[in-house]
Amino acid sequence: MNALDDSGLRTLRLEVRDFLAAERAAGTFTPICDSWLEGHDPAFSRRLADRGWVGMTFPARYGGHDRPALERFVVNEELLAVGAPVAAHWIGDRQTGPLLLRFGTEAQRSAIVPGIAAGELFVAIGMSEPDTGSDLASVKTRARRVDGGWLVNGTKVWTSHAHRSHLLVALVRTADLDREQRHAGLTQLIVDLDADGLTISPIEVMTGEAHFTEVVLEDVFVPDEMVIGDVGDGWRQVTSELANERSGPERFLSTFPLLDAAIGSADAAADVRLGSLAARTWAMHLLSEEVNRGIQDGTVDPAAPALVKDLGTSLEHETIETIRGVFAEVEDGPGRVVAELLRQATLASPAFTLRGGTNEILRGIVVKSLTAPA
Amino acid sequence: MSEEQRGLEDLVDRMLAGVEPRPARHGAGLDGATWQSLQAAGLTTLLVPEALGGSGATFADLAVVLRGVGYHGAVVPLAEASLAGGVLGRCDLETPAGITTYAFTPPARGRGPVVYSKVGYGRAADHVVVLEADGDRTLVRLAAVSDAEVEAGENLAGEPVDRLAFAAPPDVVGALDGHSEVWGQAAACRALLQAGALERIHELTLAYANEREQFGRPIVRFQAVQQMVVATYGATSSARAVTDAMVDALVDDRLPAARRLALIAAARSVCAWSAATAARSAHQVHGAMGFTTEHPLHAVTTRVLAWRDQDGTDAAWSRHLGSELRRGERPLWELITRAP
Numbered sequence: 001m002n003a004l005d006d007s008g009l010r011t012l013r014l015e016v017r018d019f020l021a022a023e024r025a026a027g028t029f030t031p032i033c034d035s036w037l038e039g040h041d042p043a044f045s046r047r048l049a050d051r052g053w054v055g056m057t058f059p060a061r062y063g064g065h066d067r068p069a070l071e072r073f074v075v076n077e078e079l080l081a082v083g084a085p086v087a088a089h090w091i092g093d094r095q096t097g098p099l100l101l102r103f104g105t106e107a108q109r110s111a112i113v114p115g116i117a118a119g120e121l122f123v124a125i126g127m128s129e130p131d132t133g134s135d136l137a138s139v140k141t142r143a144r145r146v147d148g149g150w151l152v153n154g155t156k157v158w159t160s161h162a163h164r165s166h167l168l169v170a171l172v173r174t175a176d177l178d179r180e181q182r183h184a185g186l187t188q189l190i191v192d193l194d195a196d197g198l199t200i201s202p203i204e205v206m207t208g209e210a211h212f213t214e215v216v217l218e219d220v221f222v223p224d225e226m227v228i229g230d231v232g233d234g235w236r237q238v239t240s241e242l243a244n245e246r247s248g249p250e251r252f253l254s255t256f257p258l259l260d261a262a263i264g265s266a267d268a269a270a271d272v273r274l275g276s277l278a279a280r281t282w283a284m285h286l287l288s289e290e291v292n293r294g295i296q297d298g299t300v301d302p303a304a305p306a307l308v309k310d311l312g313t314s315l316e317h318e319t320i321e322t323i324r325g326v327f328a329e330v331e332d333g334p335g336r337v338v339a340e341l342l343r344q345a346t347l348a349s350p351a352f353t354l355r356g357g358t359n360e361i362l363r364g365i366v367v368k369s370l371t372a373p374a
Numbered sequence: 375m376s377e378e379q380r381g382l383e384d385l386v387d388r389m390l391a392g393v394e395p396r397p398a399r400h401g402a403g404l405d406g407a408t409w410q411s412l413q414a415a416g417l418t419t420l421l422v423p424e425a426l427g428g429s430g431a432t433f434a435d436l437a438v439v440l441r442g443v444g445y446h447g448a449v450v451p452l453a454e455a456s457l458a459g460g461v462l463g464r465c466d467l468e469t470p471a472g473i474t475t476y477a478f479t480p481p482a483r484g485r486g487p488v489v490y491s492k493v494g495y496g497r498a499a500d501h502v503v504v505l506e507a508d509g510d511r512t513l514v515r516l517a518a519v520s521d522a523e524v525e526a527g528e529n530l531a532g533e534p535v536d537r538l539a540f541a542a543p544p545d546v547v548g549a550l551d552g553h554s555e556v557w558g559q560a561a562a563c564r565a566l567l568q569a570g571a572l573e574r575i576h577e578l579t580l581a582y583a584n585e586r587e588q589f590g591r592p593i594v595r596f597q598a599v600q601q602m603v604v605a606t607y608g609a610t611s612s613a614r615a616v617t618d619a620m621v622d623a624l625v626d627d628r629l630p631a632a633r634r635l636a637l638i639a640a641a642r643s644v645c646a647w648s649a650a651t652a653a654r655s656a657h658q659v660h661g662a663m664g665f666t667t668e669h670p671l672h673a674v675t676t677r678v679l680a681w682r683d684q685d686g687t688d689a690a691w692s693r694h695l696g697s698e699l700r701r702g703e704r705p706l707w708e709l710i711t712r713a714p
Binding site: 004008013014017049076077081109202254256259260263266267268270271273274275276278279280282283284285286290307310311319358360363367370 | 388507525580583594595603604607608611612613615616618619637639640641643644647656689690692693694695696697699700704705707709710711712714
């Protein structure tokens with residue numbers, strides 16, 4: 001795998017920018033905040049995949065492009081900085097593909113990974129449950145052994161876009177909870193979202209969007225071939241996946257379209273405040289890039305993705321309030337574009353510091369890593 | 375960091391290992407012994423060309439030493455002497471013996487009395503290099519401090535920041551093109567001192583939280599304390615990342631000056647936010663102990679806060695960046711991503 005040098009990365013970045021400029025000129029999307037979650041557009045995902053920008057780090061023999069982590073990072077941050085609609089393929093590209101490549105069977109890799117890389121096969125995550133949030137080991141969804149596979153019963157919640165995806169990766173208990181070893185007896189299964197026994201209901205959130213869903217599983221049959229890796233290996237897999245989930249630029253770019261628009265339309269009275277937000281956003285980019293360089297070199301500090309997510313999402317909150325304050329002082333208020341982005345961002349903001357691991361939990365992870373014996 | 379810079383970092387750590395951050399207030403001032411050892415090791419003339427008796431080192435080398443001084447809390451005019459020596463070197467002049475500091479000033483009006491304010495370590499210095507804005511260039515004046523009336527002042531940490539009054543403007547000894555480069559360099563040195571101090575604040579905080587026991591366990595076990603420890607760590611990491619990028623830009627001649635200045639501005643802005651965040655969280659973790667003068671914490675926190683106001687306030691630097699973005703050619707995203 002030959003990594004691009006700095007000038008190669010710049011060329012790649014500018015290619016993505018040109019593509020996005022053309023898309024915008026053609027009116028295929030409008031920048032929105034949180035586009036990696038709210039902007040579900042299968043046709044856009046396919047166009048990206050056609051250019052080799054989905055599944056970039058996957059091996060070529062599974063439909064990927066053998067590119068290193070930093071190139072994927074550069075492409076993705078360009079997409080998010082303009083609020084492009086990448087939600088359809090985001091989960092599969094970010095974590096399910098890597099999960100299967102690391103822990104899946106050869107049959108699973110061949111059957112699923114190429115579809116993800118083609119921007120055609122969409123995946124939803126089935127981890128949280130009504131009674132299971134930060135304490136992931138407490139999942140109750142149970143898979144019981146039957147002939148040739150498992151029967152799954154339980155309820156998954158906060159499952160983004162399950163109603164628009166093909167597969168659900170569900171974390172389930174395959175053995176009863178053992179209080180001495182809470183992380184044992186957990187397994188991840190690939191559930192076909194067309195299977196019998198599934199009821200998917202949208203959950204409307206305060207933004208008015210309903211990309212979250214509740215997925216009820218009643219005696220859903222999952223064949224043995226759809227167990228990811230080994231039975232009982234779920235906790236280890238999930239821990240690895242969560243690092244992927246936290247390391248991306250979405251953790252500080254959800255509000256970037258708003259900041260950019262605000263800078264473009266504010267007056268001199270806002271210079272100090274917007275300059276200070278710009279400076280901190282710059283620092284977040286540097287830290288995020290560092291994490292991805294570490295992933296590429298295999299030297300990443302385990303606490304770093306958690307720290308970056310904590311810092312980045314906190315900055316996103318401050319960005320919204322500061323920009324609101326800037327325009328609240330102005331006679332006519334913000335223009336139409338900033339007003340709409342402010343509206344979207346304000347309503348979406350409680351979720352920034354909750355999803356991908358609530359910040360308070362992540363801080364515990366950081367401290368644990370800082371105080372670990374050397 | 376290069377191998378040589380790692381060696382330099384180790385050298386500085388060993389030299390300053392005995393320095394305990396202490397309040398620099400009430401005229402306690404300059405730590406003469408530490409300054410002398412830095413001088414003897416050639417670390418106070420890094421930017422002076424070799425032909426003029428210095429090391430001819432790069433700004434990246436100086437950055438290593440500045441971080442170390444900030445970390446160890448040494449009360450020494452390293453930033454002042456380094457900048458002054460570098461400026462004199464560019465005018466093809468040797469640095470005078472003793473301590474040389476600097477002052478920035480607007481254009482002099484005629485030949486009457488002048489007052490230079492915010493002069494770091496003015497009272498301890500033998501000479502002062504005055505950087506005077508003059509149209510599109512900077513006049514460089516050089517004066518003996520003994521010719522001045524010195525009015526002693528202090529920053530928030532009690533470090534000497536003085537006013538020097540001269541009967542007439544000192545002699546001009548040279549000139550530099552533009553203003554922003556040398557002003558930016560002074561600001562950059564300040565950010566590096568802050569970044570070093572922040573590393574110290576983080577380490578003190580983490581160590582304290584692990585050692586201090588209440589309710590039968592180290593306080594680091596409590597989630598509320600963990601939040602504070604991470605707040606400090608996040609602030610420190612942010613400052614480190616942005617000052618690293620700033621130093622890289624400052625030694626990259628291919629970059630336009632405006633971009634280097636933007637990164638200095640970003641660094642000063644971030645380091646101020648980091649200073650306030652880390653100081654508040656660190657003191658909260660340390661409880662009453664950290665509030666006393668017996669404990670080293672306050673010496674480091676008051677410095678990192680004080681330095682927000684020197685060589686341009688953080689607000690002025692934030693304004694610089696905000697104004698550049700609002701009026702300039704380059705959107706923020708292009709600036710951050712160095713493309714095109």
